[in-house]
Amino acid sequence: MIASLPRPLWLRASTVVYGLAFFAFLFLPLVVVAVFAFNDAPYPAPPWRGFTLDWFVGHDGSGRTGLFADAAMLGSLWTSVVVACWVTILSVLVGTANAFLIERTQFRGKQALSLLMLAPLVIPGVILGISILAFASRIANLADDLWGLELEFLRPGLPLVVLGQFSYIVSIATLTITARLKRFDITLEEAAYNLGASRLAVLWTITLPYLKPALIGSAAISFLMSFENFNTTLMLVGSDSPLTVMMYGRMREGATPVLNAVSLLLMVASAVLALTMMRGNKPGTSNNTH
């Protein structure tokens, strides 16, 4: 029970034990991935054969192509970044528009529309992928048949990957931003308006600054979700593979520790990103808690 109620010793002890077991479960795979990035062996598996940085800095000549010499891996990393950036921008923009649509306008069918906006969250990613693939190729084939127009962006490839990921990530952004906008005290806008601000100035000086934590938060979530996405992406990739798809391919080959190296790099990067965000977020979030 809660802290203010008496808890018997066995309960307190088992809480601690369970907590330790739980976090061991959470961290074991990650620790193992990180550790074996430095194992001096061709496969990320025991036994430990000594420490090496080959899987980071090894180059073509050495027989071990390290991460920083693995052009394909680095290329896919970059592809992922580019895709994630686009998805983030689109999701936050459209998510913001959606939030205003839901919170600030009235029209018939709004209820249904806002439910529909949640639907992508309960459509399996693979299905989103195939349906978008099928629809896009139908449109592209139609354009080709009718006008001899080759709409290349509708063919499997990065634009389609971006659209596919966007199609459900924007739901999450919409939820996040709407939740904050819902909590917005509309009298703040009225107060600003009353103090002589134009509507645009109200939006720019009051509403958007208020939304900022949600915008940043949903941008971070969108980026992460896009970066991690596999199911939808797999169905829509063309010739450039984002990192997850590339890693999947490599894992089926029987991974080399380069995968561990790139994973470790990701862990460090996302930890740094998340920590700086949490740092920077603190004063922002305190705005709404007080």
Add this chain to the structure above:
Amino acid sequence: MSSADPTRQSRHVARLMLMLLLAPALLWLLGLIVLPHVELGMLSMRARVAPRVYEPSLAQFRTFFEEPLYWHTFMRTALMSIVATALTLLMAFPIAWTIAKLVRGHTKSMLFVMCLIPFWVSETVRTLGWMILLRESGVLPALLVWLGVTPAPVELLYHDATILVGLVYTSMLFMVIPLISALESLDDSLIEAAYDLGGNGWSILRQIVIPHAAPGIVAGCIVVFMLTLGNYLTPTLLGGKNSQWFTEQIYTQFITRFNWEQGAAFGFLLLALSTAIVWAGLKLSGQKFGEVMQRS
């Protein structure tokens, strides 16, 4: 914008604003969700009669029902997803409770962040970790040999239990977060009041905590269930030759068989299944979809 009275001019402005806000939403929902699913539906209901000649037919669906292997995989996917969801809930609840109700201040935020960390890296990386741990030449089998539990390394990959471990692991965050927020919103004084009136741990859990947290529990379960049901990576990598996940069937139809019609039918069936189970879950728990999803 603000709630000023609509004069004629501002009514025009409001209309324009509505249109501008509506446009992206409609483009998104129609272009990427509704129409693609219509296309998928049409695709699933036609059959090839000759090269490049198709006609309307329910053949794909017939195949599904006539071929036990398909619905076997289908049911298996559903069942394992439900089991994985239940396991995730059971594992997440004590942790969510601890974070929401037992610890305070610094410890609390630290534990919370610790729950998030594994999800800052992609599922691929996490699965890689499990593969390194579990494969025959991996860490755990070696450990078991070293401990003398098994005489030779055993293959821990490619079992149903392995798939479950991977699925539970991958979904954990999506259960923990809504649970924490649901439990945090439960006023401590309700628990104290119940206790003060003579309630004990179990009755309070059943009568106060669970009813209060129900939307959060359902939200977590829906998200986890959907992620599990729609997962591809974890079952295929950890399940290997025995994965038998329905998404894999869809992938196979689309990619290795070029049989989009069959794949589309499978996709629709999976969608129907997930909708049905989510709907049943909502009905059983008396929750509303819109409200629940806003918590996830």
Add this chain to the structure above:
Amino acid sequence: QEKTLRLLTWADYAPADVVAQFEKETGYKVELTLSNNEEMISKLRATGGAGFDLAQPSQDRIAGPQTEFGIYKPMDLSKLKTELFIPSMLDATKINTTVAGKVYGLPHIWGTDGLVVNTKLAKMENYTDLCKAEFKGKVAYRLKRPTLLAFAFASGKDPFALYSNPKAYTELMDEVGKTLTACKPNVKFYWDNKDQLLNGMRAGEIVGAMMWDTGGWKLNNEKPEIQFLAPKAGALGWIDTFAIPAKGKNDAAAYAWINFNMRPEIAAKVAGSAGNFTASKGADQLMDAKLKAQFATSFPEAALKNIKWYPAVPAGIEDIEGKVLDRIKAAN
């Protein structure tokens, strides 16, 4: 003027030095996408034949998909130096890849499917040996059509002869399906990526597998006890081709690449990298002696004659196979 050549091909078919030399000679930039037969076809199907300028499917997998999806362009033989090809191979490939009187594929690399065995740990002669009880959890093969065909041959039937008789073919495949289902406990994994299998064999987790000759020879270089064997029922012979996607944007570069690749010295390099043999006339002499020796060991005269070359797959056959494969996958 398009500057890039987008190539959809197999691993090792475009070694870095060859690409560099081509880029230097022609000024085209090569963009590589590695793939396998099914993914090549499915990518091109999804794009309607767009997105790539040149693909390299196996010769048996061209006519069917072309009929079904129209994803390739006919070859303009006038742009090619046909004299660079081994004539018999060229002719055979032309026949197998002709649809409505037009040729869609040209031969590039050829090889076989057979058994790769760790002779220290296992003794195998035929595909069916993979299913011996003693190899429980220690063998691997692909869950794809070559395996079905191989086991069909191993059971003494000729599946190719039944291509034109879907019913009989279905029966045969069902039978093979049962065999393979029964064999499932022996399988560690169904490989679908060459390196995955090679790693498994290197680690000793796998003692025998059905796979390409090239992989066997490669492992043989590392560990002499691992050998490629032509099975008693016959190795399966394949030829990978050049085919031009229907909406390729740079046919000129595609033809340039083909002509460049068929030059004997280049072909020999590529074949060496792939560990196979080439359809380029005269490349033979330039090839690595060790590879030739390995070939000779793996293919004594009888085995060479017993190679079963894939005929073109008629449309519809793959559906029959697909169901069987699914059933095997789903069995417990």
Add this chain to the structure above:
Amino acid sequence: MCVGPVLTPSPLHANPAAQPDLQATRVAKHYGAFRAVDDLSFSVARGSFFSILGPSGCGKTTLLRMIAGFLSPDSGEILIGGKPMNGVPPNKRPVNMVFQHLALFPMMSVGDNVGYGLARRGVAKDEIKRRVGDMLERVSLPGAQNKRVDQLSGGQKQRVAIARSLVLEPTLLLLDEPLGALDLKLREHMKIELKQLQAAFGTTFVYITHDQSEALVLSDHVAVMNHGRFEQVGTPQQLYYEPQTPFVAGFVGANNRLAGRATEVNGTTVTVTSAQGLMMPARAIGQITRGDAVEAFVRPEVARLARQAALLTDAGLPSFNARVDSLLFDGANSAVLLTEVQSNTEFRIALPQTGEFADLAVGETVFFGFDPQRAVCFAAGTTANEHVFS
């Protein structure tokens, strides 16, 4: 100067030459068939503190929002500083508003909050800084510029909200229950502070509240509002001592109410007899004839307690015999709840501040009486205007 529709205008201390800062003429606002603000006319003199007092839902906020420009009236006209405001958006009106929950911008510092309006007007940065500094000093928050809003106490927030409006030197400051969210003690304190601030700035205040004590303490004039109409407009004293309607009598200050019939009318003195048989004399407000259904009111502090009836009758007061039900000791605000013995009618009567009757005990029987001239009586259902309850 305040003009109610049916009430006679009464020029009091405002300068009659000066134009009123706010003038409303037959302003109405309907929500569907519901009249939230019903055909109101009134004006507020320059520099005065004008309160609108009424129960929840009576239309106060609706009226204020029409003045601020967030709502436009369905009919009628609003003039501010003599200029008609129809079609003028809120950001162009010479009015500022202090919102009920203050609506301070949480993402800005105190200084930025106060300077917000000036910045929107394009005032130069230095100038803004100077004026914000001055203003904060005037509201006793010197140097608070860089504080975050959430670092302020409730009372300080209040002052920032007022400063943010006053720095723009509006013709009119509107305040919508600004003390509503504060706790008891702070509210008492801010009440006095607000009165002093208004006196110091001289800006015209239009103040909304449902707390009669606030309205009485703060205002020069109060309009008592009910169902979208003004029941009475007047000085606090007028409302308290000379209520014009039963609603005002009941709403402003504590009051004991007795409904019954006028059984005797003697000049302006009416005898009210309740259904339970209690007879009580009171001064008639408006026309009352014998037999009319009436409501009479007597304030707790108007009644006098006595242990002997003679003490009351000797003073010429009516005397009632009552049993003590409950003692509500609250220092200077102590009261007793009595039940008049014959009619079982409950009365609340203030205990004298002198400490007399401190020894009263529950169950004891006492006498009480009051000066009939200080009790008031209305014909039942009297309102400011017949068609109010339409």
Add this chain to the structure above:
Amino acid sequence: MCVGPVLTPSPLHANPAAQPDLQATRVAKHYGAFRAVDDLSFSVARGSFFSILGPSGCGKTTLLRMIAGFLSPDSGEILIGGKPMNGVPPNKRPVNMVFQHLALFPMMSVGDNVGYGLARRGVAKDEIKRRVGDMLERVSLPGAQNKRVDQLSGGQKQRVAIARSLVLEPTLLLLDEPLGALDLKLREHMKIELKQLQAAFGTTFVYITHDQSEALVLSDHVAVMNHGRFEQVGTPQQLYYEPQTPFVAGFVGANNRLAGRATEVNGTTVTVTSAQGLMMPARAIGQITRGDAVEAFVRPEVARLARQAALLTDAGLPSFNARVDSLLFDGANSAVLLTEVQSNTEFRIALPQTGEFADLAVGETVFFGFDPQRAVCFAAGTTANEHVFS
């Protein structure tokens, strides 16, 4: 019966034979070095209404939670109904608690809320139903069983929360500022209702509040708490008229405070002279010698206003000359803010309820005076016990 640590026990109306329902002996609770509850001893007589009154953060909730069992004291003992409670968990104590925000179970109907405790005790369903029905009737909510909690008004919720506890017939009912969340008018009303409920049930109530008016109106005995200690325990009248410490004088009821030195001591009458030179006589509480730093208090309603000084001096009162700063008209609670002319000291003085001085104007000069026996004076810093501010 209430026993404060340094205060003499004063048996009042409780039956001295009956055992006290609650007895606390030297109870203390520290948070780190901070003493939230500091060595408190007191007892509460059976059937009485006992309030703990103190400012926010003084330790009221901490004390109450120790009684309920949610916190265990660091030292000292708590006896309920004569039984020591050390180590007894909250669900085993014969006490029930009404929480500040009531803590009604939103997922249950009103009936289930009230029946919750009975169900936990394993009472039969029919019996529960009957007793819940009875209880709801007793709190004037007959037939509310099937309502949802969110369908109730604030006052109704209040009653359900009390019913839910009382149905278990606890020895002691603890209430933690139960009226804190209600609005002004409702709070006034519930105050009286709560008093009547307690009288009807006869259950011992221990009531926490920071609102002195609530404590005075409701309680048989009040403990005034500050910094974890009781400053004074007594009847409301004792606290109001006989405060024992400056804190109590300042916290209970409105008061004018004057700090200065005792420049003359004459029996129990002390003359206090402030730094600004104001001299004021008052009755000494405790030992005061000449030259001591002192604080004097005089209540607004104790002072008398007069237009001529003679009216005061003739009555034997001291007389001060003052300027009217501000008129706070509030009906029966009207007051003026005055500034004593020579020393510039501000006083708040109640206007007589008779309506006298209604014509007072800001700026006018008047006189005021008071009976020195009704003003109190303490040595500066007097508290219940020397080591409180440790």
